[in-house]
Amino acid sequence: MSELTTKITAAGEYISKFWQDKPVAGIILGSGLGNLTQEIERSVEIPYSDIPHFPESTVEGHSGKLILGYMQGKPVVAMAGRFHFYEGFSMQQVTFPVRVMKALGIHTLFISNAAGGMNPAFQVGDLMIIRDHINLQPEHPLRGKNEDTLGPRFPDMSEPYSKALIDAANKIAAANNISLHSGVYVGVQGPTFETRAEYKYMHIIGGDAVGMSTVPEVIVAAHAGLKVFAMSVITDIGIREEENVITHEEVLAAAKAAEPKLTLIFSELIRQL
Known part of the structure; x- marks a missing residue:
């Protein structure tokens, strides 16, 4: 057994002491989007610091705990707070929880983030x-x-985001009068917000939104054979010419305001699994 698989096994065995059910879905919550965990019933909360080999989140808006319970009657495991490369973690540490959730039994991964609009x-x-x-x-x-x-040497990335889940989300949004966009997310290192020139560059190459997370987790999820649904809350618009000073506090506030709509869509998708 390799060092990585040994660590995955140790983390999974520790979590299983507190929760024996096999989760069908994993959820990763971005900045200011942790309140979705209130929808999880009969939950067990485990601080990241208690789980073997788990990093600890250092970013405001990320509470830093693993939550296991039921959403819409389905067993789920949720990360209230994620890890970022810019915090100093390796990419293996950033994506380690995805490996652990897969080992616990999930087949679908839901991801949210706060992103800058382009x-x-x-x-x-x-x-x-x-x-x-x-x-x-x-x-x-x-x-x-x-x-x-854990997965193939050269994973296929032709459909990293499940088209079936995207179609289902659009139907849920239409039924609840929620307006949705669809677009391309550009993943960058951070921690600085982008310059005006960088926003323009990333829009020119095909990006609609930009953020400092998500992409590593999606790559590892694809490697592990998981279906993925991901959604961004647009918390600032960086491509406009007018004065646009961005703060993390404004990002958190915008995310909090949009969170109920995101929660409804995630919850309904999980109900349909």
Whole structure:
């Protein structure tokens, strides 16, 4: 057994002491989006600091605990707070929880994030389904010797985001009068917000929104054979020419305002699993 699989097993065995049910879905919650966990019933909360080999989140808006319970009657495992490469973690640490959730039994991964908008049609507070991504992060989570038991050396990335789940989300949104965009997410390292020139560059190459997370987790999820649904809350618009000073506090506030709509869509998708 490799070092990575040994660590995955240790983390999974520790979590299983507190929760024996096999979760069908994993949920990763982004900045200011942790309140979705209130929808989880009969829950067990485990601080990241207690789980073997788990990093600890250092970012405001990320509470740093694993929550296991039921949403819409389905067993789920949720991360209230995620890890970022810019915090100093390796890509293997950033994506380690995805490996553990897969080992616990999930087959579908739901991801949310706060993102900067680059599409002129977007407004602050809009929701964007991620239909594809562009990876501009400087390190790759699969670099190094491949673990064949975890996935193939060269994973296919032609459909990293499930088209079936995207179609289902659009139907849920239409039934509840929720306006949704669909677009391409650009993943960058951070922690600085982008310059005006960088926003324009990323829009020119095909991006609709930009953020500092999600892409590594999606790559590892694809490697592990998981279905993925991901959604961005547009918390600022960086492509406009007018004064646009962005703060993390404003990002959290915009995310909180849009959270009920995102929660409804995630909850309904999980009900349909």
